[in-house]
Amino acid sequence: MPDLIPFDEITHLFTDFEHTAWRLETRGGYATDRVSPNWARFQNGETFNYDPGSPWHADVRKQTEAGKRIGRVRIVDDPPTEGQRFLLATGLGNVAAGEDIRNLWRADAVSLGLPDFDFWLFDSRVLVKFVIDENDVTVGVYVLEDAESVVRACQARDAAVHFAVPTRQFQAQVPSAR
Numbered sequence: 001m002p003d004l005i006p007f008d009e010i011t012h013l014f015t016d017f018e019h020t021a022w023r024l025e026t027r028g029g030y031a032t033d034r035v036s037p038n039w040a041r042f043q044n045g046e047t048f049n050y051d052p053g054s055p056w057h058a059d060v061r062k063q064t065e066a067g068k069r070i071g072r073v074r075i076v077d078d079p080p081t082e083g084q085r086f087l088l089a090t091g092l093g094n095v096a097a098g099e100d101i102r103n104l105w106r107a108d109a110v111s112l113g114l115p116d117f118d119f120w121l122f123d124s125r126v127l128v129k130f131v132i133d134e135n136d137v138t139v140g141v142y143v144l145e146d147a148e149s150v151v152r153a154c155q156a157r158d159a160a161v162h163f164a165v166p167t168r169q170f171q172a173q174v175p176s177a178r
Helices: 037-043 055-065 082-097 106-112 147-163 167-171
Strands: 020-025 069-076 100-105 119-122 126-132 138-144
Touching (some): 020 147, 037 082, 055 069, 069 106, 069 147, 082 167, 100 167, 106 147, 119 147, 126 147
Antiparallel strands (some): 020 119, 126 138
């Protein structure tokens, strides 16, 4: 296993990728979300749309307009955790920016044999595997380029995307948040 490195050391991959950047999100919540200014807005029931001032939205728009694809599948508990409800609410802005976000119930993810860890997969060649602690804080990442790890991530991506439901459609399946 390569060295664990800080996430900040791989951020260049979000602009350097040539074709696809794809993520699997497996957690019930993320510490970064709970300290985000959007958390309070979510708690107050606000809605979220595309925000050209958001660095993530601007980058997604730029990359997708250049013909690149950015996507993710989020694993959701039944019932969804508060953190997962936050991601469902804020995800529509990402979708409007050009990201393909889909959702999959955890029971379905387990039956498909999907990994129980988060990762980004860039151009089906570079796997960035997250290490996240019990408080939902990202400790660091492993960058893997060996064929076995990358092929398994590609297989997980293909299965997840095939069975997952687009965010807006998935939201209709989720009972009211409160």
